[in-house]
Amino acid sequence: MQIKDFKVDETLKELTKHHTVVLPIACYETTIAQNIHGYIPLHWHEEIQFVLIVKGEAIFQINEEKLVVREGDGLFINSGCLHMAEEKNQSGCVYICLNVDPHFLLPQELRATYVYPYIQATNIPYLYINAEDLWGKNILDACIKINQSIQRKLPYYEIEITGQLTFIWQNLIMNGLKLEYDQTEMLKSHRMKQMLNWIHLHYTEKIRLDDIARAGQLSRSECCRYFKRILKTTPLSYVMEYRIQKSLILLQQAESNVTEVAYQVGFNSTSYFIDKFRKSMHMTPLVYKKTKGEEQLRHRDVCLRKDLYYPEIENVDESINQNE
Template sequence: MQLKNFVVDQSLKELTKHRTVVLPIACYETTIDHNIHGYIPLHWHDEIQFVLIVKGEAIFQINEEKLAVQKGDGLFINSGCLHLAEDMNNSGCVYICLNVSPRFILSQELYTTYVYPYIQATNLPYLHLGANVDWGKNILDAIKNINQLIQQKSLYYEINLTLQLTLIWQNLVINGFQLEYDQTEMLKSHRMKQMLNWIHLHYAEKIMLDNIARAGQLSRSECCRYFKRMLQTTPLGYVIDYRIQKSLVLLQQAESNVTEVAYQVGFNSTSYFIDKFRKAMDMTPLAYKKYKMDSL
C-alpha cells in the first residue's frame, strides 16, 4: 500500500493542484487511510469541493461541525472552509473528490448572480447530499459522470464536463437555500486561519499561548475558546498534534533518529515526544519508523 502525503501551506491551505492540464478542475478517488497521517488532515482551499462516498463511511469536520457520511451519499464543501476527513469504523472508506474553481462553474455573466453569493454565504459551509432526495441524487450522479469523463477523456469530454457542472450547480441553487452573511463569522474564520498560519510557521520553536492569541488578535481566553469550538482541542494541544504530524514524514527518512526528529519538530525532550507520540499513534516513534521502513 502506497501512503500519500497530504501537503498544505502554513495557513492549512492545501497545495494539491486542483486542475487538469487545461481545466480548473480535479476529480479523483481518495482512500482515507492511505494518507500518511491515516486521515485527511485539517485544510482548506479556494476551490469548492464535492464528495461522493463509494465505499465505507467517513466522519467529516467542516469548520466547527462534524457529521457522518455513508456510502452512496456525499457532501458539498464551500470555498475557504476548514475541513478534515476520518475513516469511520475502519470501513476502508473511499470517496470521489471533485474540486473545482468557483469561476468555472458558470459563465462570467452568471457568476456574480448565481455563484459568488453562495461562496460568500456564512451559513453555507457545507451541504449533505443525500441520494434519497432528487436534487441530491442529481448532484451525486453528476459527480460520477464527471469522474468517468475525466478518466476516459473521450472526444469533446470537456464540453460534457461543463454541462455536468452546470447541472450540479442548478440543483444546488434550486434547493432554495436561504443565504446569510454574518461579518462576525467571516472575522472568526479569518482569525482562526491567522493563528493556524502562525503555528505552522513557528511550530519548531518554543510556543506560548500568548504568541498564538496575539496572532489572532485575541485574548488568551478567547483564543482557547476558538480552538475548543472549532478544533475540539486547546491551542497548545493543537501545537503538539501538529508537531507529531510533521514528525511522521521525518521518521520515514532512513537516516533519521528519534531524538533528532523530536528536536526538529519543536519538542525539547525526547521522552516527552515519545510519550505524546505513543498517545497519538498508539505506538512509539521508533516502532513507527521500523514499521514504515519494513513496508518499503
C-alpha cells in the same frame, strides 16, 4: 488517483493543484486510511468540493461542525472552509472527491448572480447531499460521470464535464438556499486562520498560549474558546498534535533518527517526544519508522517486478510524452 500526502501552507491552505491538463478541476478517489496521517488533516482551499462516499462511512468536520456521511451520500464543502475527514469505525472508507475552481462553474456574465453570492454566504459552509433527494441524486450521479470522463478521456470529454458541472451547480442553487452574510462569522474564520498560520510558522520553537492568542488578536480565554469550539481541542494540544504529524514525514526519511526528528519538530526531550508520539499514534517513533521503511521496500519490489514483466511500458510513456 490517490493523494496520500497533500501539501498545505502555513495557513492550512491546500497547495495541491486541482486541475487536469486542460481543466481547472480535479476528481480522484481517496481511501482515507491510506493518507500518510491515517486521516485527512485540517485544510482549506479556494475550490468548492463535492464528496461522494462509495464505501464505508466518514466523519467530516467543516469549520465547527462534525457530521457523519453515509455510504452512497455526499457532501458539498464551500470555498475557504476549514475541513478534515476520518473514517468511521474502521469502515475502510473510500470517496470520490471533486474539486472545482468557482470561476469554472458558469460563464463570467452569470457569476455575479449565480456563483459569488453562494460561495461568499456565511451560512453555507457545507450541505449534506442525500442520495434519496432528487437534487442530491442528480449531483452525485453527475460527480460519477465526471470521474468516469476524466479516467476515460474520450473525445470531447472536456465539453461533457463542463455540462455536468453546470448541471451540478444548477441543482445545488435551486435547492432553495437562503443566503446570509455574517461579518462576525467572517472575522472568526479570519482569526482562526491567523492563529493556525502563526503555529505552523513557529511550531519548532517554544510556544506559549499568549503567543497564539496575540496572533488572533484575542485574550487567552477567548483563544481557548475558539480552539475548543472549532477544533474540539486546546491550543497547546493542537500544537503538540501538529508537531507529531510533522514528524511522520521526517521519520520516513531513511537517514533520519528519532532524536533528530524530535528536536526538528519542536520537542526539547527525546523521551517526551516518544511518550507523546506513542499516545497519538499507538506505537513508538522507531516502530513507525521501521514499519514505513518496510512498506517502501515492498512498494519498490512491486514496481521492480512490474518493470521486469512489462519493460515496454517505459518506451510507451516516452512516445506519449514526445507526442504531447
